[in-house]
Amino acid sequence: MADENITLYGMQASLYTGKARAFMRRNRIGVTERGAGHPDYAARIMPQIGRFILPVIETPAGDIIQDGTDILDYLEAAGLSHEPLYPKDPVTRAVAHLLELFGNEGLLRPAMHYRWNFDADNLAFLKISFADVFPAHFDSAGRAAAFDHASGRMRKAAKAFGVFPETYETIEASYAEFLALYNAHLGETYYLLGNAPTVGDYGLFNPLYAHLARDPKPSHLMKSTATYVWNWVERMNRPEQMEEHTLNNPPSAMFGTGDFPDSLKKLMTYIGEEYGAEFSAHVDFANHWLSSPDRAAEASQGGLGRGMGFASFVWRGHELKTVVMAYRFYLAQRLWDHFDSCTAETQTKIRTLFTASNLEVFLDKRPTRRVVRENHLEVWAE
Numbered sequence: 001m002a003d004e005n006i007t008l009y010g011m012q013a014s015l016y017t018g019k020a021r022a023f024m025r026r027n028r029i030g031v032t033e034r035g036a037g038h039p040d041y042a043a044r045i046m047p048q049i050g051r052f053i054l055p056v057i058e059t060p061a062g063d064i065i066q067d068g069t070d071i072l073d074y075l076e077a078a079g080l081s082h083e084p085l086y087p088k089d090p091v092t093r094a095v096a097h098l099l100e101l102f103g104n105e106g107l108l109r110p111a112m113h114y115r116w117n118f119d120a121d122n123l124a125f126l127k128i129s130f131a132d133v134f135p136a137h138f139d140s141a142g143r144a145a146a147f148d149h150a151s152g153r154m155r156k157a158a159k160a161f162g163v164f165p166e167t168y169e170t171i172e173a174s175y176a177e178f179l180a181l182y183n184a185h186l187g188e189t190y191y192l193l194g195n196a197p198t199v200g201d202y203g204l205f206n207p208l209y210a211h212l213a214r215d216p217k218p219s220h221l222m223k224s225t226a227t228y229v230w231n232w233v234e235r236m237n238r239p240e241q242m243e244e245h246t247l248n249n250p251p252s253a254m255f256g257t258g259d260f261p262d263s264l265k266k267l268m269t270y271i272g273e274e275y276g277a278e279f280s281a282h283v284d285f286a287n288h289w290l291s292s293p294d295r296a297a298e299a300s301q302g303g304l305g306r307g308m309g310f311a312s313f314v315w316r317g318h319e320l321k322t323v324v325m326a327y328r329f330y331l332a333q334r335l336w337d338h339f340d341s342c343t344a345e346t347q348t349k350i351r352t353l354f355t356a357s358n359l360e361v362f363l364d365k366r367p368t369r370r371v372v373r374e375n376h377l378e379v380w381a382e
């Protein structure tokens, strides 16, 4: 390797690269970023991870880690972080895992809508941003063709997440509600769960950075209607040690069970409304899929494609069908593993808190098999 830094293969406009980069910046971990158009990505990295996907890190010792969540855990386990990813209080940690799941996966509709349905505002910007993943030898016609191909795939992906002309208005209203709630919360605290970022902040950072803070259309929306959220995005992405002074009474520690502010509980209630039915339908779909003998045999053969099929549910008055991805269960398992490891007394506290916001589905609705990651792919465990 060229230096002693970790190499991050990513892209400025990539949603899932955001949290890996922010974590390394905040923890001042030496990193050299390469766009995935770098020749090493195609020649050395892709053959090892088996598909085109971002982010990936390669350590000076030659370890290759794919997946934003696995990257954070790897760096934390290597002792490279100075801010703990997981809150010590077990109830707070359950909330962090819920927000990790929702942040990674529950805001894809606004992220994709505000990126791909405002071409007059966004397209010139996106064309330049996407060049990160194109080989350097492409000429301008090659870049234009590659952008058309990549953006065509992403516009298709937006539909798979439920973004259609009939849902645009509801997506905008629902995202405005999210921004208002998160903005109100961040008017009381610098981070989601107190005085330092956790996996919950990093989960939310994914959609709220590359798409919703950075693309021109939603960037203006965030700056003009949710300034505290914008400030949080900047803070999450900043390597300098900051002495903050802009809030009147920010928490001096992480929140604990007894002192969750109302603004956090309102955000949790929003998650139940926004994402509960979808999550539940996806688990039902996966269990049905797993219960068919052919599928079960297929599942035990190794890597899963990204999407298993489409599940139907009602979202804010719309009949939606969205793509079911095993990766979401991989994230939800982190909440379940934590919950299952807690004492009965703590479990009761977590359940009481989740029930108050209609979030029991996220504790109780589970696939019949676990998802594990093997050779950089999601696989159903035996």
Ligand SMILES: N[C@@H](CCC(=O)N[C@@H](CS)C(=O)NCC(=O)O)C(=O)O
Binding pocket: 014, 015, 016, 017, 052, 053, 054, 055, 066, 067, 068, 069, 327
């Ligand atoms: N769970 C994955 C999600 C990665 C992911 O979907 N990355 C996108 C970029 S933000 C990607 O590589 N897409 C390429 C494609 O689907 O072709 C992670 O965090 O690594």
